[in-house]
Amino acid sequence: MVCTVPPFTPYKSPIQAFSVTKPSLAPPSGSRDFLPQEALFRERVFATVKSVFTAHGYAPFETPAFERLETLSGKYGEEGEKLIFKILKRGEKAATGEADLALRYDLTVPAMRLYAHRRNDLPRVVRRYQIGPVWRADRPGRGRFREFYQCDVDVFGSASPLADVDVLLALSRVLEVLGLKGFTIRLNSRQALRGLMSACGVPPVKHQAALIALDKYDKIGVDGVSAELRASDLPQRATKSLLNDLKSNNPEAALRARIESDDEGKAGLLAADNIASRVAPLLQGGMIRVDPILARGLDYYTGPIFEFIADDGADSIAGGGRYDNLASLFMKESVPVCGGSLGIERIIMLLQDQVGFEPAVGAVCYVTVWDEVDQGDALQLVAALRAEGVSAEVDLAGGKLSRQLKVADERGCRVVIVQGPDEKAAGEVTIKEMESGNQRRATKANAPSVVKELIK
């Protein structure tokens, strides 16, 4: 597996980078600045994600940072609604506090709005991706920000299970190429969950409460689920059935058997099994399993649903599923849609822990400047190096050669070029490799190709 992010130990951890020294100069609460080293790391991750999505036939949708407030309202539930950043209407309305725009809360609703708006300009099946920031007026905390990136893929217009497979493979491939150490895809389906609820005799109005309780099984165990089920006032038979299954020797098998006693449930499991059987043989860095307990995104998803868990950290690093009904909020036509979202901020944190930072913020080759007269020569050499495809920069710090070498070293430049009076008299330059300390002479004309050879 090729990892595009080279290994290194960070000289600044993301946590330090977030510390506040002068409040008025710090970024606003819950947002972050990134200095070059970390910004480069993030850019490289995003570039890798894009290249994988592109290799899978996905192409970008871009939508504005803000939407009409009415576009976002009523889409994210009561809790979500409170977290929408509202923007004051400009002009005379500012004094009244009237807001007409809002920062996007996720990338899914804006993409759906765009799809509905431009339906006639789009082919029947659209694979789209989007990587960008979203904003939530949440209480900031470790790993929880008010501005953070999301990274989505969606397939609009295909009801085929191959579309679900396509999304899972694209997301998996990103994690593999980024070099993340192992992940598990948990896969289930809304049909299977409805089947389970029917088979246990949970009335529709109680589905959500029962599923929320079940979904916590991995974290709070059977006793925790038991307490939650009892608190949510289900019919006694339903609670008993669910707990019996969870307490059995093989809870998954027991739940599967119960689900399969319901026609819709059986069909749902079959769909999930079918998707898993397509995906499994193509995974290289992870595994997939059908998990009849997984119950994410209750009021949103309509078909297969999934979640990616990192082996290292046990955190959810991606999730998604089929949501064929969201379109109906924006258009009359019904549109089959499935998609997923990478928790890219969490993935970046895991990568920084597992793989590390790339420290170099400077060009590969650093060209020193001997004196003012020498500036033109230095600039010409830099241009010649760039023409050979070598990134190169000229010293701007000034001062003695030893100081210029120190700057080159700090910037992680691999090669430094010196043109002193001796070299100049001979029409040559000295080429110094920073890691080994080796240095050699070359003619000015030859210098770019010598450097190119050295850094290969």
Place this chain on the structure above:
Amino acid sequence: MVCTVPPFTPYKSPIQAFSVTKPSLAPPSGSRDFLPQEALFRERVFATVKSVFTAHGYAPFETPAFERLETLSGKYGEEGEKLIFKILKRGEKAATGEADLALRYDLTVPAMRLYAHRRNDLPRVVRRYQIGPVWRADRPGRGRFREFYQCDVDVFGSASPLADVDVLLALSRVLEVLGLKGFTIRLNSRQALRGLMSACGVPPVKHQAALIALDKYDKIGVDGVSAELRASDLPQRATKSLLNDLKSNNPEAALRARIESDDEGKAGLLAADNIASRVAPLLQGGMIRVDPILARGLDYYTGPIFEFIADDGADSIAGGGRYDNLASLFMKESVPVCGGSLGIERIIMLLQDQVGFEPAVGAVCYVTVWDEVDQGDALQLVAALRAEGVSAEVDLAGGKLSRQLKVADERGCRVVIVQGPDEKAAGEVTIKEMESGNQRRATKANAPSVVKELIK
């Protein structure tokens, strides 16, 4: 010059893409959605810009979309102040209309804030770039948006003219590599302008009015400038001196002579000449000239100033200069800074006119699906192609082969692979080149390398 944006005639112009069919589904006024074709074009431009900046030793700063309102206030003049998008303070203050945050108005002030905040973590000289959206509550119009991208480079901490040269070369190189057809850099300096004002006897309080009038010379001619100067109530001698110079056979030479009669003016011209002489021999797609009339960014810049004009369009496509005083708004220490900003939205429009779009939104290779049983084979083939570095996608549209071929064609896929019953019986696939219509058979195992050869 390698152009990373391949030629094509757009199927949707950016203007059509901005048309409004259903108001409630359109993006908010002054903002834009981008469908894949245009989004890909923009991404490629941004990627090219980044690669050039990186090759020149620049590294990214990233700052949040919003800043504290107080960070932005008082930085952009009276007009700018009105255009700042304010965000409602969350929680109980929402009802009163109190705003504590605002969307960034440019990338320069946030970068300065970040530099001041993290000064101790940064080396003495910092080359930074940033590409990202900024927001202005402006009246939208053709080419004027409320959300648009800017693209900045700055050198913090170097007072050397080499830093100004460095910025000019980085910006020029972007235009050259993007393949923009010709540009002229107009270069001047604030010292030269102050010298001109002194030599003409313009009192300091009238400098700005006189310079604004002069700056319009290229657009409104000598009569226009004359009217503006007279309207701004300068001392009679000053108006006469300026108009005499403008009406002479060689206005530039006359202005230069007058400027050089002042010590500060002379030093300013020398500095500009020095920078131009360093930059000129290294330009490949443009030219540079010292223009004693250029007077941009009056209350902001302190040293050399510049503007890039596209030969095709006569529009300003970049500008910048030295602004050593902005730092003092954020920190006690004075910091020499110079930088420039590409008008990247205007550059993208020029490129779309001059160079055109890249239409393909699909993968290079399209793998058709014969029937449901065949899905696994198709997915395996797609995986094998990607392993060879060929971007590949599997059909999700379904239906007859002819329809799948049509989809592949619309997506700009270059090669289509068919595995029908005949092929399957022979353990082979048919590989069809879309442009020529040529097709050939290959074994399943050989197919990826055959495709790789075809698309070379």
